[in-house]
Amino acid sequence: MDDNKKITYADAGVDVNRGYQSVAKIKAHAASTFNKNVLQGLGSFGGFYSLDGENGDVLVAGTDGVGTKLKYAFLSGRNDTVGIDCVAMCVNDIVCQGAKPLLFLDYIATGRINPDVVADVVKGVADGCNQAGCALVGGETAEMPSMYGAGEYDLAGFSVGIVKRDKIINGQTITPGCALVGLASSGLHSNGFSLVRRLLGEDVEKLDADKSLGRSLLDAILTPTRIYVKNVLALAAEFDILGLANITGGGFIENIPRIFPDGVGCKVDVKSFPRPDIFGLLAEKSRLSDAELYNTFNMGIGMVAAVRADAADSFVKRANAIGEKAYIIGETVSGNGVIL
Known part of the structure; x- marks a missing residue:
């Protein structure tokens, strides 16, 4: 592998544009039912x-x-x-x-x-x-x-x-000035693995022996996706959650805007939460920009909640009390998309 060459998701064989085109083509068929x-x-x-x-x-x-x-x-x-x-x-x-x-x-x-x-x-x-x-x-x-x-x-x-x-939580009441609270992921979760395999290889014995992250790299790779259901439902019973985004394929860039009405975007402070070492390793090996990394991986945040700004601190405190690792990671703004 050329250490100076950027390795993208497309290089690993995944063209997200084909996925977008497929969705566009199948919507009419689904709607007919x-x-x-x-x-x-x-x-x-x-x-x-x-x-x-x-x-x-x-x-x-x-x-x-x-x-x-x-x-x-x-x-x-x-x-x-x-x-x-x-x-x-x-x-x-x-x-x-x-x-x-x-x-x-x-x-x-x-x-x-x-x-x-x-x-x-x-x-x-x-x-x-x-x-x-x-x-x-x-x-x-x-x-x-x-x-x-x-x-x-x-x-x-x-x-x-x-x-x-x-x-129903549907994001329709989200306006500029709301807070975004991120719930920590358990690691890679279960997306972006075509690129992960391209970057880290498939020699599982070597990966199991690699303790550079303080534990077996294979253990880090296979850590299961965190399930947020019980804690999110508990939080929803206490707070007015305006929108929730599951950060899977497409990372922050694709998933967070899915919960916003037209004309609402967001700013995310990528330094507001810890980035697990596995993502640092992938960043180093891929040489991808932040925008590309945050459009592929969860980067340490598996779920994002939009709440009113005056409720954000209490929401974070309660989320931490019931077992999540929660951080205020940004705010909604006028516009579209995600600004890192």
């Missing part, structure tokens, strides 16, 4: 389906996978935590709408079923469901010879939550 119970289309952190008219219960659904983080799991034989990632990627989206996750289903596909590996994976899924307070009510395991390499599998999930219509 909507009925009066669908409250909004694609583009938020969950899909809404009203059960009881204007003031009743609303279901919020989300689906996602673990992505190429799975490579490190099956190369190392550590398959018992990626299920937590799978649950987290779904329920952290659902809770952004103020919804309590009710149930979860998983899907595991592989070329040849290894019962011990499947059991380890589902153990992780169950652990994640317990952290989120939802029930693992079913799933599917598919054996598809020749579709996957030896020892490889894919893992995805689907979750449904519920919220009263008048309690």
Whole structure:
């Protein structure tokens, strides 16, 4: 690897523009299925389906996978935590709408079923469901010879939550001058791993022996995604949370503006919260700018809440008291997008 060459997400084989183009092309197909119970289309952190008219219960659904983080799991034989990632990627989206996750289903596909590996994976899924307070009510395991390499599998999930219509958190009341509070991530979470693998390689024995970050680099890579559900719901019961953004693929740059009305942007102080060492290592190896890093990784913040400025200090204090690491990381402003 040329130490002077910038290594981007596109260099790792991921072109985010293709993803944006795909969403644009499929929106009309999805919209053709909507009925009066669908409250909004694609583009938020969950899909809404009203059960009881204007003031009743609303279901919020989300689906996602673990992505190429799975490579490190099956190369190392550590398959018992990626299920937590799978649950987290779904329920952290659902809770952004103020919804309590009710149930979860998983899907595991592989070329040849290894019962011990499947059991380890589902153990992780169950652990994640317990952290989120939802029930693992079913799933599917598919054996598809020749579709996957030896020892490889894919893992995805689907979750449904519920919220009263008048309690939905949707960002519509966010105005310039609100505070942004960040809740610390547990590390990489489960996005950007095509670039991570390009930068750090896939020699799991070498990564396990590397203690340059004070622990095994493989341990840091496989640390499961933090699940925020219970604490976010507790905070929502005490504070008026105006908007919530799950910081996954697209980092700060893509995800935070998703909760803002038109004409509202934000300023984020990247020095207002600690950046875990794993991101410093990736920054060094990739030579990416801050704007590029914060458009790919969570950089140490896994969830962002918009609250009124006069409530921010109390919100942070309470979040810290119940087990989160919370920081005031910025404010909303007139305009669009994210200013770092």
